[in-house]
Amino acid sequence: MSVANKTILYTGAAGGLGTETTLNFLRAGARVVAIDNNPDKIANLKALAEKEGLKGLAVKALDLSDLAHLRHQLETISAEVGGFDVVINNAAIYPSKPFEDYTLEEHQAVQRVNVDAGIVCVQVALPHMRAKGWGRIINIASVTAYGGWANLSPYVQSKGALIGLTRAWAREFGAYGITVNAVAPGAFPTDAEKIHPDPGGYTRFVLDHQAIKRRGSPEDIANALMYFASDAASFVTGQTLNVDGGWVMH
Template sequence: MDMTDKRVLVTGAAGGLGQAICWAFARAGAQVLALDHDAAKGLALVAQGEGESPAVRARLRFVQADLADLPALSARLAALFDEIGGIEVLVNNAAIYPSRPVEEFSIDDHRRVQAVNVDAPLACVQAALPHMKRQGFGRILNVTSITLYGGWPLLLPYVTSKGALQGMTRALARELGPHGITVNAVSPGAFPTDAEKIHPDPEGYARFVLQHQSVQRRGSPEDIANAMLFLASDASGFITGQTLNVDGGWVMQ
């Protein structure tokens, strides 16, 4: 997919999926704003580009921002988009996923997860919309989760947040379609990234994953990145309000 001249913002850029998404867009010709709160991981992301061509490396820019601080995030994005003239593609990838029994979550715990996983994506959308509307084109991609279909305990605030993000995807798609903006969700299955470290038995969890998938291999972050490239491209212009499960055939509905 050719992303030449497209400007892309990816949140959670320094995570396992975020890294692959950022470099895939950069290789496709996009100018990538790689946003993350962790400066050390952001530097590591940039260092990953040492194996890339100078042209690809030059297309990626690390942006440090804390999604939990919504006023600061909105101000940071407003200044950034004024500087570069806005973006064409927004990838709301960042999320937090604390794991423990429901009775051990406080209401404040729950609200913090919603702030990062739901409110921050909305803040990013609101910051991006003026430019997208002005040019009559935009692609908004939200990362949800197959945990919405059940099967994973101890993740109540996270699963709740992903349900809200899927609802937001559909509501935005309906409202923004007349402006040439499509809004879709990508729902990853189980990928061997840092997110899996919450599971106490990695080998057992890997067996559990393969037992549920139709495709008998573990997914790679590049599988998600490829789906993102398609949904961000001109080829997907008649697709909006949809959720694409990229999960090796785990969920079929």
């Protein structure tokens, strides 16, 4: 599952499930352009890479909700690095409250970061991938798109959209040697779980519903992304892989 010398554009790469995956790619010899908007998490990612002596990391602080600025910055970076071979659309926001309390503008704000920013990333990366005849696009979805979660309707909507785009892009880009797949994480102990008022109760709920009776780890996602980003998955496209310990099966 080699990704050596590949250039990976990775949004939301400095936090949550992104950090370990970014380091894993660097260890495997890839170059990673890590996009994030949290200065503390960016500093932590840089420090971890430096501690291991890992090369090939470029970190850019960007607001993904500003799509025009995002496009301009990514086009500049793409020209500097010679194009992106792999795009991982991971960045997401996840407000939580009852559906009737969301404004339409709040719904749209979630879609702009979780979906539209990913569209911009793919639009920027696609010409290089087509010219090379090789590319990997990986969308980070969520099992919430299958199970449905109360109070997370904009987030669930966005993840369902990414699954749909995964299939549409896979159909359209396959002739160019580009695969498009999605990874749908289950419940992982990241900052995202801070929205739950009872962490201990939530952990018990998760383990009751999973077939595998342990919490997921960042390495579980890192392994799945490494597979999809490599030639090992060259005949797999349009698929959504649940990495959730057997919680939501479909």
